[in-house]
Amino acid sequence: MDIIQAKKVRDEERRRIARSLHDGPIQSMTNIIWAAGICEQLMEIDLSKAKKELGKLKQLARNALRELCDAVSELRDAGMKEGGLTAALAEYSNSLQAAGVRRIRYCVKGQESKIPSGTEGCLRAIAQECCTNIRKHAKASNVIITLRYTPRTLFLYIRDDGIGFDNPQDGIGSGELHKFGLLGIAEQVGLINGKMKIKSSLGKGTRILVAAPLRQASSELREQEGK
Numbered sequence: 001m002d003i004i005q006a007k008k009v010r011d012e013e014r015r016r017i018a019r020s021l022h023d024g025p026i027q028s029m030t031n032i033i034w035a036a037g038i039c040e041q042l043m044e045i046d047l048s049k050a051k052k053e054l055g056k057l058k059q060l061a062r063n064a065l066r067e068l069c070d071a072v073s074e075l076r077d078a079g080m081k082e083g084g085l086t087a088a089l090a091e092y093s094n095s096l097q098a099a100g101v102r103r104i105r106y107c108v109k110g111q112e113s114k115i116p117s118g119t120e121g122c123l124r125a126i127a128q129e130c131c132t133n134i135r136k137h138a139k140a141s142n143v144i145i146t147l148r149y150t151p152r153t154l155f156l157y158i159r160d161d162g163i164g165f166d167n168p169q170d171g172i173g174s175g176e177l178h179k180f181g182l183l184g185i186a187e188q189v190g191l192i193n194g195k196m197k198i199k200s201s202l203g204k205g206t207r208i209l210v211a212a213p214l215r216q217a218s219s220e221l222r223e224q225e226g227k
């Protein structure tokens, strides 16, 4: 492929991504703003209807988050086909050095296998947020990041020995202004039908474990075939 052809392919890819952002998340955000306006009006006249509309608004926001995750993973896939999640995690863990973490251990365990692309995008975003939190808040000396493949589930385990924080589960539900990281992680884990555990206490560091289903679709298919 010559330079002109390569540029044409890149331009077309850019236009395609812009189109899918426009039809997906941008459209959804417009709907969310519109729905928020309706909720505001209903609050004055009918609280139970307002509550119902808020439920719809939440669903709209979830859809927008899913679309954004898909768009981000599409963009990342385009720029980083080689290495995938393993390489991305290595990059995030390297970024911790600049924040003064002395020892960073990153290991991949089990037999690596194909990860559904939505799941891969979410796990990258989750790992990135965890590493950002370690840089911003933890004051940790040691960090261990483990990616463990089992036949049905991929586990991401991120552990630091920093200052920790109180009541991590409350932190997720508090909706405190300007604190969306842990909330975002919980939402993304929900999107991929995963499970997560956060353990943290003051002075004792933080552990975050995410379990993402790997083989759900194919195992369900096998179960169906066996019937």
Ligand SMILES: Nc1ncnc2c1ncn2[C@@H]1O[C@H](COP(=O)(O)OP(=O)(O)OP(=O)(O)O)[C@@H](O)[C@H]1O
Residues within 6 Å of the ligand: 133, 134, 136, 137, 138, 160, 162, 163, 164, 165, 171, 178, 179, 180, 181, 182, 183, 206
């Ligand atoms: N690894 C960690 N070590 C110590 N404290 C943490 C860690 N991760 C999170 N926290 C605490 O939990 C709070 C909530 O984290 P969260 O990621 O939701 O918000 P944030 O990082 O403050 O803001 P945002 O992610 O929206 O930029 C943080 O403000 C911090 O007090």
Ligand SMILES: [Mg+2]
Residues within 6 Å of the ligand: 129, 132, 133, 180, 181, 182
């Ligand atoms: Mg954060």
